[in-house]
Amino acid sequence: MNVRRFGKPEKREDEAERQLIALLYRQYGQVLMRHAMRLTGNDKYWSEDVVQETLLRAWRHAEKLDRDPDLLRAWLFTVARRIVIDARRSKGIRPQEVDPAPLEVMPEPARTDEALSRIVIKGALDSLSAEHREAVEQTYLRDRSVSEAAAVLGVPPGTVKSRVFYALRALRRNLEEQGVTS
Incomplete structure (x- = not known):
């Protein structure tokens, strides 16, 4: 048994x-x-x-x-x-197991292009006069309306529009000279 x-x-x-x-x-x-x-x-x-x-x-x-x-x-x-x-x-x-093979060949996001673009744009903004730079900063970078930017800057809305127009034209010219835009 x-x-x-x-x-x-x-x-x-x-x-x-x-x-x-x-x-x-x-x-x-x-x-x-x-x-x-x-x-x-x-x-x-x-x-x-x-x-x-x-x-x-x-x-x-x-x-x-x-x-x-x-x-x-x-x-x-x-x-x-x-x-x-x-x-x-x-x-x-337990952490989820992952096959390491795809990670080894996975491309890293291209942050260098973004960093270079920021440097070029910062340089172009720095080439503007203080009044033009402030107008662009208030309207585009801080996403304010022309009226809101005018109130912050203490100038009439027409002046803000004019400064933004000439600032953008100067930025475009500066970036074209650097070969950034076509």
């Missing part, structure tokens, strides 16, 4: 446990699968794993299981729910 790890006779108890698991699967397999599908967001493969793990735990605790169908069903549903909760928790704790 074979002896299990715990020194119990294996044959009689093992057969009873197998019959119990087969019975549990026949009686509760489909309803447990539907329950697992709801818990896993309709992930069929994960649900199958949950059902399998639930029945495995039932097999491990066969001697402790209550044979009352209502209590047994509740126990199985609780175990399935806890398996899903534990899986979600472990996914949240």
Whole structure:
């Protein structure tokens, strides 16, 4: 006669446990699968794993299981729910694994062009007179209306319009001389 790890006779108890698991699967397999599908967001493969793990735990605790169908069903549903909760928790704790190969060849965003553009534009703005630079700053960079810019600068709205017009013309000329615009 074979002896299990715990020194119990294996044959009689093992057969009873197998019959119990087969019975549990026949009686509760489909309803447990539907329950697992709801818990896993309709992930069929994960649900199958949950059902399998639930029945495995039932097999491990066969001697402790209550044979009352209502209590047994509740126990199985609780175990399935806890398996899903534990899986979600472990996914949240463990960082998602990523294949490093695509990261090695992934291009880095071209920030140098942006930096160079800022330098060129700053230089062009610095070439303007203080009045023209303030008018452009208030209307374009601070996104104010002509009236709002006029109030901030303490000049009439027509003056702001005129300064912006001449400032933009000077900026365009300066940038064209540097070869920035076509």
